[in-house]
Amino acid sequence: MNLHFIAIGGSAMHNLAIALKKKGFVITGSDDAIYEPSASRLSNYGLLPKEMGWFENNITSEIDAVILGMHARPDNPELLKAQELGIKIYSYPEYVYEQSKHKKRVVIGGSHGKTTITSMIIHVLKNCNKEFDYLVGAQLEGFDTMIQLTDAPVIVIEGDEYLSSPIDRRPKFHLYHADVGVISGIAWDHVNVFPTFDNYKEQFDIFIDTIAENGALIFCKDDEVLSELVKSNKSGVQKIPYSVPAHEIKDGVTKLTWNNEQVPLTVFGQHNLLNLNAAWNVCKLLGIGDIDFITAIKTFKGASKRLEVIGKNDDSIIFKDFAHSPSKLKATVNAVKQQFPNRNLIAIIELHTFSSLNKSFISEYYGSLDLADEAIVFIDQSTFRHKNLEPYDENVVRKSFGNNKLKYFNDAKILEEFLSYINLKGKNLLLMSSGNFGGINLNILADNLLKHTHT
Known part of the structure; x- marks a missing residue:
C-alpha cells in the first residue's frame, strides 16, 4: 500500500x-x-x-x-x-479502524482520564505478556510510538470526542466501533465544536450506540450526568458500572484495599482510583485475573504530564499536569490536597485552549481552585490573538473562578519572577497547562525553587 x-x-x-x-x-x-x-x-x-x-x-x-x-x-x-x-x-481514526476491524477493539472515551485509563490497560497487558495493539494520546515509558499496529488480536484505543478531519465532522470515537467501550465522565468541552452542553452530551449517547451488538459499556456511576445518559440509552449492550474502589491514604501513599490487603500505589487521587477501576473492569473482560492486575498496577507510575513529579525534596513536591478543562483542574487540585493534607498547595493553571479562553465558557471554572491555598491563573496575552478571541482582564477571571484572592498574570517573565521568590518549605506546587507557560522552562524553575527553598 x-x-x-x-x-x-x-x-x-x-x-x-x-x-x-x-x-x-x-x-x-x-x-x-x-x-x-x-x-x-x-x-x-x-x-x-x-x-x-x-x-x-x-x-x-x-x-x-x-x-x-x-x-x-x-x-x-x-x-x-x-x-x-x-x-x-x-x-486517521477511520484508517485505524480499517487496520483493526478484525481485532477486538477497546475504546476509552470520556471528558477526562482517557489517557490514564488507556495507559493503565496497556501497562497491565504488557506486564501479563499479552499481544495487543494500541493508540494512546501520550508518549509512554517503554513504548517507542503512541500507536502500534501489528497482527495482535486486541487493540486498546484512546477515543477522543474531537472532530476526525477538516472534511469529517464526526467525533473520532464514533469511528472505532468499539467491542468494549468506556466512558469515564461527561463535562462540557470543545465549545468551538459543541456550542451547548446538550450537543456535547449527545456525542456520548451516539458513542454507546456505536458499540458492537454483543459488546459492553463500562461507565463511571459516580457521574450523575453519565449515569442518567446510560439509563436512558436504549442500546442492548452490557452496561457495567464502576466507582471509587476501597482504599486508604497514609503518610502520603494511597493504598488499594483488596482481599484484606493494603496494596500501595504510585498514583493517587480519587480520579486516578476511578481510572484504575475502569482499567480493572476492561482487563477482566480481556481475561486478566485480579491477582495479575493487582501485581501489574502496583508498578504503574502514571501517564506523561499527569501529576508528573518534576522536582521534590523531603517536604515539597513540584507537579506538572496536563489538566486544562474545569473537571480535570478540580480533580487534580483535589487529588494533591487530599494526598498531602498537611502541606499548603500553590496551584497554577494556564488557560490556553479555545474553550478555556472563551468568555462564554470561562465561568465553568467556578470553584475549581477552591481547595488550593494559593490560586494563580496565567494567560499568555498572545494566545488571545492566535485564537482570534476577545481578551478580558483579571476581574473577569476572578469572578469566573469565584475566587477574589486569586492572583492573575498575563506575562510569562513576570510570572517566572514571582515564582522564583516563593519559599516552598512545607508546600507543594502544582503547574497545570496544555500549553507551555509562555516558554518557561519548568524543569529549571523546579530545580531553582528547591535549591533556594529556605530551611
Missing part, C-alpha cells in the same frame, strides 16, 4: 505514519510546519518531508489512499488533487 499523509507532523498523524512504515507500508507525507519531537522522529524513519508546504505533484495515481490530518484545511491543494483523482481519503 502507498499512503500519503497530509499534515504528517501532527502528534497522532506522525505516530500512525511510523506505525504503518514499520508494518511495511510505503509512506509519504507533507506539512507546512513540523515541530519537535515530531520532526526528529519522522527523520529517524526517513519520513520527514524534504520541503515544507503543500504541493499538488505529491499526489499521483500511484497513491492508494490519503490520510488527512486535522491541521490541514478543506481547500488544501493536495486534498483537492486527491479528490479530483478519486483517491480514497481517510481521517
